[in-house]
Amino acid sequence: MNNFALQGVQLTKQYGGFHVLHGINFSVPKGEIRGLIGPNGAGKSTLVDVLSGRTANYQGSVFLDGKEINGCSAQERRKLGLARSFQRTSIFHSRTVEDQLELASRWETESNVDEVMGHLDLVSYRDEVAAELSYGVQRRLDLALALIGKPQVLLLDEPAAGLTMQESISMAQLLRDLVKRWKITVLLIEHDMDVVFTVCDQITVLNLGQILIEGSVEVVRSSPLVISAYLGRNAE
Template identity: 50%
Template sequence: MIQVPFFSVRDLVVDYGGVRAIDGVHLEINKGEIRGLIGPNGAGKSTFIDAVTGRRIPTAGQVQLGGEDITQLAVVARRMRGVSRSFQRTSIFHDMNVLEQVFLASHQAQAKDPERDAVAILEELDLLQYADWRAGDLGYGQQRRLDLALALVGSPSVLLLDEPMAGLTVTESRDLAQHLKRLARERNVTVLLVEHDMEVVFGISDRVTVLELGKPLAEGTPDEIRANPKVREAYLGSAA
């Protein structure tokens, strides 16, 4: 019996007018896997995430979750099926307290017990002590963790993260990366991580896919990608 990948993208194409931003990308991710997605600026990483999550309907290709074709589903419908994402910029509400907004997000995601779900997420991300704080009063690293909490409510099966370490210090990046790795393992969440911090990507990813000009350049374990001469030339540089 052939095993179907839990989350797959097949021959994805995205056009912006006459410009082909994504050109035939094929990606298969197993349940519980952390997959890094890297590439130079303009490689099409954010466009790829938008197409996978329903913010942009692809020109061609297919997105499957657990064998179901979800290519034409809207963002909300995909979220209800377990596909969640975060953005390069935090999506928190600065004037709302921490617990309230996580609870509301959990309720919107139709968690069975939104209050318990919200408290559990905050506790796992070391944010429960700030439950009554106004989100805007948190430090930036804590705001990034809160953003991750909002993406994790409702127990999604797939989590797509678009540069979650952006703007963080080295220490904050490593801390958030370890939270992410632990939560992915404990919750058996499939993660697609777009990130410029190579130490984070290589440190927590099971496999890494490299894009260049909208096309797949290479795929492999972190060690294989580090050693790949095409990747080093196109992106990583001699310091990789």
């Protein structure tokens, strides 16, 4: 039996001859929340683009539940149960909360709009147009859109970006609750270390397009490699 929800084998991506990802190998066991961290420009969003099929032009292989999905488009990957959110929100500002969630669920066999709205505390905003919502609620809507259809694997690119510390932690707790209940596997890009250390089971650290270290919160937190990668960035 295959125990990995998501695997990348020798993933390599270049932009104009420059290696943004360089032979990335990783495996995320089913049900795990995996943190993906690293300094700005490390290649985190690019890795999510490769995994989600947003960019087709890469080398190596992506496996979803043991099945190679290299030949699948982003839409096909989503249908197979691989969903993602974007670093910048992808909501439609002119539509109501419920409208957007219903729209997203049109292609799903079973609608879980009410359940997702309930869980992300969006019920009282259902008839509001997204542009009128506070930024924090917009980010919850963004997360809700990715959760429509109960994906097997969720790739989240800084879902808490721009939120206050308190909002970030409470979003992280909501997320953890829900994915553990639904047994979703998550790859979470997040800059805030408090959030990462609170919510993730294991962490992969990317630097300059390569994996620097991978392991538990304790291993990553105390790694001199990680400390120097981040100090390098801070010292700029």
